[in-house]
Amino acid sequence: MTDTQTASTVAPEAPAPAREAAPGVVHGLYTEGEPIADTKAPKGPIEARWNKRKFDAALVNPANRRKLTVIIVGTGLAGGAAAATLGEAGYNVKSFCYQDSPRRAHSIAAQGGINAAKNYKEDGDSTFRLFYDTVKGGDYRSRESNVYRLAEVSANIIDQCVAQGVPFAREYGGLLDNRSFGGVQVSRTFYARGQTGQQLLIGAYQALERQVAAGTVEMFSRHEMLEVVVADGKARGIIARDLVTGEIETHLADAVVLASGGYGNVFFLSTNAMGSNVTATWRAHRKGAHFANPCYTQIHPTCIPVAGEHQSKLTLMSESLRNDGRIWVPKNAADCEKDPREIPEEDRDYYLERIYPSFGNLVPRDIASRQAKNVCDEGRGVGPKVGDFRRGVYLDFTDALKRMSAEAVAEKYGNLLDMYQRITGENPYEVPMRIYPAVHYTMGGLWVDYDLQSSIPGLFVSGEANFSDHGANRLGASALMQGLADGYFVLPNTIRDYLAKGPFPKLEESNEAVVEARASVDARVQKLLSINGDRSVDSFHKELGNIMWEYCGMERSEEGLLKAIDLIRGLRDEFWRNVKVLGSADTLNQSLEKAGRVADFLELGELMCIDALHRRESCGGHFRAESQTEDGEALRHDDEYAYVAAWEWGGQDGAPILHKEDLVYEFVEMKQRSYK
Amino acid sequence: MNLTLKIWRQAGPQAKGEMVTYPVSDISEDMSFLEMLDVLNEQLNARGEEPIAFDSDCREGICGMCGLMISGKAHGPEVTTTCQLHMRSFSDGDEITIEPWRADAFPVIKDLVVDRSSFDRIIQAGGFISANTGSAPEAHSVPVPKPKADRAFMAAACIGCGACVAACPNASGMLFMGAKITHLGELPQGQPERDARVVSMVSQHDHEGFGGCTNVGACSSACPKEIPLDVINQLNKDLRGALMRGE
Ligand SMILES: Cc1cc2nc3c(=O)[nH]c(=O)nc-3n(C[C@H](O)[C@H](O)[C@H](O)COP(=O)(O)OP(=O)(O)OC[C@H]3O[C@@H](n4cnc5c(N)ncnc54)[C@H](O)[C@@H]3O)c2cc1C
Ligand code: SF4
Ligand code: FES
Numbered sequence: 001m002t003d004t005q006t007a008s009t010v011a012p013e014a015p016a017p018a019r020e021a022a023p024g025v026v027h028g029l030y031t032e033g034e035p036i037a038d039t040k041a042p043k044g045p046i047e048a049r050w051n052k053r054k055f056d057a058a059l060v061n062p063a064n065r066r067k068l069t070v071i072i073v074g075t076g077l078a079g080g081a082a083a084a085t086l087g088e089a090g091y092n093v094k095s096f097c098y099q100d101s102p103r104r105a106h107s108i109a110a111q112g113g114i115n116a117a118k119n120y121k122e123d124g125d126s127t128f129r130l131f132y133d134t135v136k137g138g139d140y141r142s143r144e145s146n147v148y149r150l151a152e153v154s155a156n157i158i159d160q161c162v163a164q165g166v167p168f169a170r171e172y173g174g175l176l177d178n179r180s181f182g183g184v185q186v187s188r189t190f191y192a193r194g195q196t197g198q199q200l201l202i203g204a205y206q207a208l209e210r211q212v213a214a215g216t217v218e219m220f221s222r223h224e225m226l227e228v229v230v231a232d233g234k235a236r237g238i239i240a241r242d243l244v245t246g247e248i249e250t251h252l253a254d255a256v257v258l259a260s261g262g263y264g265n266v267f268f269l270s271t272n273a274m275g276s277n278v279t280a281t282w283r284a285h286r287k288g289a290h291f292a293n294p295c296y297t298q299i300h301p302t303c304i305p306v307a308g309e310h311q312s313k314l315t316l317m318s319e320s321l322r323n324d325g326r327i328w329v330p331k332n333a334a335d336c337e338k339d340p341r342e343i344p345e346e347d348r349d350y351y352l353e354r355i356y357p358s359f360g361n362l363v364p365r366d367i368a369s370r371q372a373k374n375v376c377d378e379g380r381g382v383g384p385k386v387g388d389f390r391r392g393v394y395l396d397f398t399d400a401l402k403r404m405s406a407e408a409v410a411e412k413y414g415n416l417l418d419m420y421q422r423i424t425g426e427n428p429y430e431v432p433m434r435i436y437p438a439v440h441y442t443m444g445g446l447w448v449d450y451d452l453q454s455s456i457p458g459l460f461v462s463g464e465a466n467f468s469d470h471g472a473n474r475l476g477a478s479a480l481m482q483g484l485a486d487g488y489f490v491l492p493n494t495i496r497d498y499l500a501k502g503p504f505p506k507l508e509e510s511n512e513a514v515v516e517a518r519a520s521v522d523a524r525v526q527k528l529l530s531i532n533g534d535r536s537v538d539s540f541h542k543e544l545g546n547i548m549w550e551y552c553g554m555e556r557s558e559e560g561l562l563k564a565i566d567l568i569r570g571l572r573d574e575f576w577r578n579v580k581v582l583g584s585a586d587t588l589n590q591s592l593e594k595a596g597r598v599a600d601f602l603e604l605g606e607l608m609c610i611d612a613l614h615r616r617e618s619c620g621g622h623f624r625a626e627s628q629t630e631d632g633e634a635l636r637h638d639d640e641y642a643y644v645a646a647w648e649w650g651g652q653d654g655a656p657i658l659h660k661e662d663l664v665y666e667f668v669e670m671k672q673r674s675y676k
Numbered sequence: 677m678n679l680t681l682k683i684w685r686q687a688g689p690q691a692k693g694e695m696v697t698y699p700v701s702d703i704s705e706d707m708s709f710l711e712m713l714d715v716l717n718e719q720l721n722a723r724g725e726e727p728i729a730f731d732s733d734c735r736e737g738i739c740g741m742c743g744l745m746i747s748g749k750a751h752g753p754e755v756t757t758t759c760q761l762h763m764r765s766f767s768d769g770d771e772i773t774i775e776p777w778r779a780d781a782f783p784v785i786k787d788l789v790v791d792r793s794s795f796d797r798i799i800q801a802g803g804f805i806s807a808n809t810g811s812a813p814e815a816h817s818v819p820v821p822k823p824k825a826d827r828a829f830m831a832a833a834c835i836g837c838g839a840c841v842a843a844c845p846n847a848s849g850m851l852f853m854g855a856k857i858t859h860l861g862e863l864p865q866g867q868p869e870r871d872a873r874v875v876s877m878v879s880q881h882d883h884e885g886f887g888g889c890t891n892v893g894a895c896s897s898a899c900p901k902e903i904p905l906d907v908i909n910q911l912n913k914d915l916r917g918a919l920m921r922g923e
Contacts, residue, residue: 100731106733163813167863169825169829171822175819198738213801536718538714591727
């Protein structure tokens, strides 16, 4: 057992509720440990909690800040904003990213926008409504305190970004414009054409570089974190590989923040960047950080369909397109090969508008994705056949072009439509686009308390890498909000409560924990280079991705998940016997980088399946075939599953240990979601 | 389609490089250029030859990580990034040369990978607005006229890829820098530091070993985000003004 069982966040006194043995336990796939609880969120009125926590969190005297070192892995919105802010406050920050520049973190690719409860449109928006929408959108599987705080600081984010020079879209009067996004009925999304993530990240990046110039932040680009150093039960540093020289380096600190993004690339094909990985969080998991709700993945409804075997990644078409585009398939399978422009109105099935008249094309992502899969499974998909089915539905701008003019459409969506044309060779101003769901975002991540501290003291986790705010499904434009909320406003205020106990005694490089961490990194690198088998890293990654997509994708069943677990174990075994990684450890070696990432995905994939297997309900992005209503909608079981599943690493040959954190709803009433 | 690729191979920063010829076959026109290189790399790996190192991350044309000289053109024949270039832009039988960005300020690390950290240092020199977290006024307290906001946005679209430098016969970074000067200079929030910013960034640019601008215009033609040349005029104007005001 790891040292985390003694962490302050575990509340051993609470008795485990009696539940019947679940199949995962029956199959020996996991065991159940003590329940867990968030001990940091204050009680009382929800709107007072964040202020109270900020007040109660200890302060660090400005003169002491320079003596405190914080490592931040990741320079996306979550990590970049935190590094800049902690640097401004005077802490000594070391910032890491695997790209050649912090400006390239995957946040850059976010298109559609960022939510904030500014109520500039006077359409009835408020902090409470944003909170309510996010809890509901997450299918009642997130923590109320966290989500309320997110909604509360959302307005400050917009102020901060505008002050940095983020060029948000504006109206003719010079004020900020808003658009609406899936799952809500107000307009609260701020945007910069289809490049919102880029503009927000450049804002954070510039603030970060300003601190680099000021000497408070030291930047380590082209560095990959491969291990966390845990000494005396506290996170005290990381082991990183300089990707250019291959050197394995030790970096020690008083606290470590992981802002390393999501793990969607476990599916091989996803909308994530090629290098997005789980290594940072998975290595921390193996050292004692609980991994929460790993099976909650978001499959985004509007992506460009797979074109062939060679495909290396999938491209998202922002869901903002659903504001003006209409989604349909032919009513009759016989029409699926026809030119869509020749299919008359009465032979088209605008299925989202038909099934969900009040939200129509703007239903949440999980619902839009599943319905696309359903119509394709019925044989009404369009585009080329992939296997036995056509996997595509139309996203049609014809009506919008009539209503708004081509210029107005281009002004709003120009770069997206151009990108579509570049990738597919088809002109979306003339022919309806074809789209299909793709893996996009992971709601699961390392378990954190209200302070964003993991179950390893001194290890904090922010942005997509943690599990905290989106429950079982994330609403559009809420990840950017969370990344910046965590980075600019939450983490800098909560981490000081921990840092106030420091500086901690200096750790020597000869310390047992440091030596062990370094040795394990060295050994792994050597092992990967010495196997010299027959199969490339990519071939393993693709096979893993196929297993995950088939059995742990849009629909999951007990039978399929059990099969997937078997397949993954076999594949992992083969990987360590038969992978072929050429080149050496002491230069830039991209195959070696990929191999390490895939090795970790091969472990994570199994945990995702175990988590999906144990959760015998459907909620948000997690759809269990066995748990649906008569008309095929997701069916939750709040009496049994209204908890966060926080998994503890059970050792290389042991089974993971499940800790449940019960979710209590005091301010929002739990209902079955309805968007009809 | 079948193609002949001539690719720059260089084992390390100090190593001598050379062009190596690789034939590739059965390339589909739906592949992206980088997917075509993925296919080649899988074949090299199977034969026991070390795969070709090249940079890419988002493969959506937005992170700025990718960038190759393709038959002498930065990012290849279309106005887009290397990752968004598709094989339908080529024909069966084509010979394609693939090289890294070449500029003193972008030294080669390995094969097609270069070090662009000089761009980060130019931003460190002043490519920001100083606004500490928490110090911001309410966003609507300062309206920004739409034309100015739009021009700022246009310039802010730069992805920092370095194609402008690679395309320029002088290896100048003026388009990249002009884009940042224009982005921040158009906004009311960017005014207080405007003079200091341009002077400091230009000095860092020269210090990094980028060349001067002689109005060739190759940068803007190669730019995947179509940053116009007038951002360089803006930069020069701002610089003259700042120097006159004694910055
Ligand atoms: C195509 C696309 C479009 C999107 N559009 C939207 C949108 O419109 N609105 C919205 O709200 N959300 C959107 N999202 C989601 C959102 O962009 C992300 O969830 C969010 O940006 C994640 O930010 P982050 O800071 O947590 O991580 P990231 O931005 O992913 O940053 C991760 C950082 O960690 C570093 N890193 C990772 N592993 C290591 C390691 N082992 N060692 C060292 N460094 C490491 C990386 O270098 C990088 O700097 C979109 C996502 C995608 C993929
Ligand atoms: S100005 Fe254009 S070519 Fe130059 S770095 Fe920016 S995006 Fe790339
Ligand atoms: S890989 Fe990101 S722009 Fe090409």
